Amino acid sequence: MREIKFRAWDKSRKEKEYINNMYWFEENGVDDINNNVFLDFMQYTGLKDKNGKEIYEGDILAYKGLDGRNLNLVVKWSERDATFLFGGVRTDYAITGEVVGDIYENPDLINQES
Template sequence: MISKFRVWLPNPDVERMLRVKALVFEHDKTRCVCGYAYDFYLEDEDAIIMQSTGLRDKNGKEIFEGDILAIETDEGILNVNIFWDSKHALFMFESKKYNEKDLLAELVEDNTYPFEITGNIYENPD
């Protein structure tokens, strides 16, 4: 699998999510190439970089860390956040409603409940 990334630029003048075309490691900084107009150093912009999980939602949309998934359960819709757990080196999801964290693989493996991306924690903080 080829790693894919996206980046959130919190700068109020830009404040947008961009697809990363290339990461260039130069001495002590990382240059992020997102197209002709967006070529910047991650460290200078306080940019937040997110990796793809390699998974897709029920509509075929690629799931990245930071995404919010809506899961259709027997009790209704449950929203969960996707994040990278560096301690265990794997992707997990967190339910604020139940204050629980679990392996993203469990959600995909079970596949009993369909899920779709409804946003991300940067563009939809609520």
């Protein structure tokens, strides 16, 4: 079974937090999970990159394309495909990529050749 985990980007403090249990919200003063405008949630994909690092929604992966180019691609959830994609590619291939950052701390890496 896939492990269900989340992390959150705290927009007000500009920090990333890993949410290990439901008590995290209470411990961190989050009263209403659904309407909290200060947090952006990112779900764990259940996959790890080629170095064994967990891959979350919003991560940027350095990936070598079939054409030989090195690309930095963002992990996103696709409602249509009901799966996580990175750069339009199913995340099954993510294990050949490497997490190099995320959309909050490293937005300059998005869509750049590495």
